[in-house]
Amino acid sequence: MLNYRTVLSHKSFPKKWLLGLGIISVAAIANALFSLEHDWHLLSITTMMVGGTLLFTNVRKSFAAANEQPQVIDRSFLFKELEQIQTAIIKIANPIERESLDAQARQISSNLQKNHFRIVIFGTGSAGKTSVLNALMGRKLGKTGAEIGTTTNRQEYAYQGIDFSPVGINPIHSDRNLESKLKRQISLLDTSGTQEIGAMGQQRELESRQIARNADLMVFVTAGDLTNSEYRDLEDLTGLGKRVILVFNKTDLYLPSDREGILKKLKQRTAEFLAETDIVAVSAQPSPIKVRQYSSAHANSPTHISAHNEVAKEWWEELPPDVSALKERIESILSNEWEDLLISNTHQQIVSLWQAINGAIAQERRQDATTIINRYQFIAATTVFANPIPAIDLLAGAAINTQMLIDLAKTYDRPLNFKQAQQYAMTIAQQLLQLGCIEIATSAIASCFKVNAVTYAIGGSVQAVTAAYLTHIGGMSFVAYLEQPEIPSDLRKSPISLDKLQQICQRTFQAFQSDRFVMDFVTNISRRVAAN
Numbered sequence: 001m002l003n004y005r006t007v008l009s010h011k012s013f014p015k016k017w018l019l020g021l022g023i024i025s026v027a028a029i030a031n032a033l034f035s036l037e038h039d040w041h042l043l044s045i046t047t048m049m050v051g052g053t054l055l056f057t058n059v060r061k062s063f064a065a066a067n068e069q070p071q072v073i074d075r076s077f078l079f080k081e082l083e084q085i086q087t088a089i090i091k092i093a094n095p096i097e098r099e100s101l102d103a104q105a106r107q108i109s110s111n112l113q114k115n116h117f118r119i120v121i122f123g124t125g126s127a128g129k130t131s132v133l134n135a136l137m138g139r140k141l142g143k144t145g146a147e148i149g150t151t152t153n154r155q156e157y158a159y160q161g162i163d164f165s166p167v168g169i170n171p172i173h174s175d176r177n178l179e180s181k182l183k184r185q186i187s188l189l190d191t192s193g194t195q196e197i198g199a200m201g202q203q204r205e206l207e208s209r210q211i212a213r214n215a216d217l218m219v220f221v222t223a224g225d226l227t228n229s230e231y232r233d234l235e236d237l238t239g240l241g242k243r244v245i246l247v248f249n250k251t252d253l254y255l256p257s258d259r260e261g262i263l264k265k266l267k268q269r270t271a272e273f274l275a276e277t278d279i280v281a282v283s284a285q286p287s288p289i290k291v292r293q294y295s296s297a298h299a300n301s302p303t304h305i306s307a308h309n310e311v312a313k314e315w316w317e318e319l320p321p322d323v324s325a326l327k328e329r330i331e332s333i334l335s336n337e338w339e340d341l342l343i344s345n346t347h348q349q350i351v352s353l354w355q356a357i358n359g360a361i362a363q364e365r366r367q368d369a370t371t372i373i374n375r376y377q378f379i380a381a382t383t384v385f386a387n388p389i390p391a392i393d394l395l396a397g398a399a400i401n402t403q404m405l406i407d408l409a410k411t412y413d414r415p416l417n418f419k420q421a422q423q424y425a426m427t428i429a430q431q432l433l434q435l436g437c438i439e440i441a442t443s444a445i446a447s448c449f450k451v452n453a454v455t456y457a458i459g460g461s462v463q464a465v466t467a468a469y470l471t472h473i474g475g476m477s478f479v480a481y482l483e484q485p486e487i488p489s490d491l492r493k494s495p496i497s498l499d500k501l502q503q504i505c506q507r508t509f510q511a512f513q514s515d516r517f518v519m520d521f522v523t524n525i526s527r528r529v530a531a532n
Contacts, residue, residue, distance in 0.1 A: 073347050075112065081350050082109050088357050097360050101353065108349050115184040117342060119159065119330065122191055122212045122237075123221035124230060128249040131284035132221055133157070133190045135321035136330075159186040186334070189215070209233075213352075216345045217243050217333060219326070223250045225262055226269060238273040241348060243341050245329055246270060246279045252286040252319075280326050286319040362483065368411045373475035376404040378528055381468035397467055401425040404471070405478055409491055412482040416491045427496055428474045431505040469521060477501070477508040 071077065085105050092098040110116070121129045134140050137157060191208035212218055220234055238244050248266060251259050259281065267276050292314040333341070380400050402421045409416035416424070481487065481497075481504050488494040512521075 073343060075343065078112060078343065078346050078350060079109070081354075082112075085350065085353060085357065088354075088361070092357070092360050093364055094360070101357055101360065104353055104356075108346060108353065112342070112346050115338075115342065116187065117185065117216045117334070117338060118187045118189055118214070119217045119219060120189045120191060120212050120215035121219050121221060122208065122215075122233075124223075124227070125192075127221045127223045128284050129221045130190055131321070132219065132247060132249060132282065132323065132326070133188055135282070135284040135323040136188060136327065155190040157188045157190075159188045184338070212237055212242070213240060214345070214349055215242060216341050217245070217330070219245050219247055219330075221247045221249050222266075224248070224254075225265055231269065234270065235273060241344060243333065243337070244274065244278065245326065245333075246274055247326055248279070248281045249284055251281045251322075252283040278329065280329055282321075282323045282326050283319075284321050284323055286321065288316040288318050291315055291317045365411055366479070366483075369408055369475070369479045372404060372407050372411065373472055373479075376400055376407075376475065377468040377471040380471040381464040381528075384464040384467040397471070398422075398425060398429075401429070401471060401474055404475055408475065408478055408482065412479075414482060414487070414489055414491050420492055423496060424478065424491075424501075425474070427498065427501055428477055428505060431477075431502045432470060432473065432509070434502075465521075472521070473505070473509050473512060476512070477505045480504045480508060 082105060086102070089098055089102050089105065092101065111118075121133050123129050133155075137159065189211060191211050192205070218237060220230075220237070222230055226234065234244065234246065246266060248263060254262065263279065263281055266279055267274075270279065380397060383400065384397070402418065402425045405421045405424050406416055406418065409421070481501055484500065487497075
């Protein structure tokens with residue numbers, strides 16, 4: 001039963017609830033006063049029922065809104081986003097860019113369907129990234145070396161080095177466990193190092209950073225205490241939400257006390273964005289040790305051998321890599337965080353892809369809009385040049401600008417009818433007039449005619465070029481208005497934001513007021529008018 005005290009104390013209690021309660025109260029009073037009259041009795045009962053129904057409906061809607069949960073990002077949500085992305089990619093006209101973005105979308109979808117989990121090895125040049133990869137894989141795959149730039153491109157390998165039972169799967173059910181494993185893929189990616197010199201090195205570094213940003217899990221390798229550059233990279237990647245394991249490699253080169261000191265410093269410096277359990281020490285490729293074997297005659301007297309300069313048998317023996325701590329940490333993360341990391345990283349990739357798609361669409365729209373504005377500014381110039389009567393100039397200019405705005409709105413998928421376009425054109429013209437743009441533009445353009453040999457002979461076209469210039473300013477102002485994210489998709493049903501248009505017109509006019517731009521504009525329009 002609904003407690004009216006609880007309802008009245010609810011913070012989202014709307015005024016229309018009070019109206020409903022008022023209706024009920026009035027009906028109750030009417031019922032008491034006219035209970036002897038059958039018609040009034042029925043009327044009061046009906047009123048109470050209607051009021052009660054309205055009240056119940058409003059209460060239910062309010063509590064439903066209060067209990068509404070935020071959008072859950074799961075696989076279903078991601079696949080819906082990918083479907084919308086495919087629809088958006090079709091809008092891109094450039095076939096090369098469209099195919100590239102479509103390939104990225106298909107790859108993201110494929111990785112999500114196949115449970116493809118990517119572990120990226122990242123770090124500075126010669127920190128031992130490839131050695132860590134080889135140790136994890138249990139065999140030598142990539143070239144290692146002391147010089148920076150040994151790994152020159154991305155290398156990807158299927159990783160089978162970790163055996164774990166996914167969360168929720170009983171290990172004794174081997175068939176179910178095997179089926180789950182078959183549905184999961186793990187890749188290890190080795191990248192070229194950072195801080196490489198030269199144009200090619202910088203290009204490879206950019207590619208490595210992009211690969212790291214797309215990683216589901218990143219293994220950040222350092223050979224000692226973090227440099228400032230390494231610290232910035234690590235902080236940047238964790239700031240993007242990347243799951244990172246910091247690996248202190250080449251520990252065999254340090255004394256035990258020094259090794260512990262470096263580990264302690266690493267934990268202190270990264271305490272704000274890394275857990276201590278995500279910092280491990282390894283020796284992926286330990287330096288070989290020298291082994292000596294003495295002859296049996298002097299096996300118990302090495303001093304005697306050294307004193308008499310006798311040659312002993314000796315060799316360098318390779319030591320096995322020690323990456324057990326790293327393997328255990330990776331195994332723990334995969335066993336407990338696989339799904340969350342895969343979903344989170346896929347969502348980040350989709351967000352980045354959306355940005356790329358919107359950027360490509362915006363660039364193409366801007367190019368198309370520029371073409372439209374150039375066409376209409378030339379039409380405005382030739383029309384004014386051919387019609388010396390001011391009244392005709394004004395009518396023609398208004399019609400030209402109105403049609404230009406309709407075409408621009410169509411380019412940006414924001415429908416605009418003729419009447420609304422007239423209102424926008426009039427608003428822009430009024431703003432330019434209030435800003436004194438016409439007088440300023442006419443004066444600037446007239447001065448250009450005096451110093452430009454190409455335009456000096458056609459000094460009478462000042463008015464025509466001014467019309468083209470103002471058409472250009474108005475068109476670019478409207479484009480900037482259309483590119484505002486808060487502008488509704490259907491302009492026919494939305495009011496004109498006068499303040500925003502005024503600000504945009506002012507900024508646009510100031511941006512195109514430089515002497516160089518005006519001079520080039522005058523020359524270009526004058527040549528085209530003269531040619532026609």
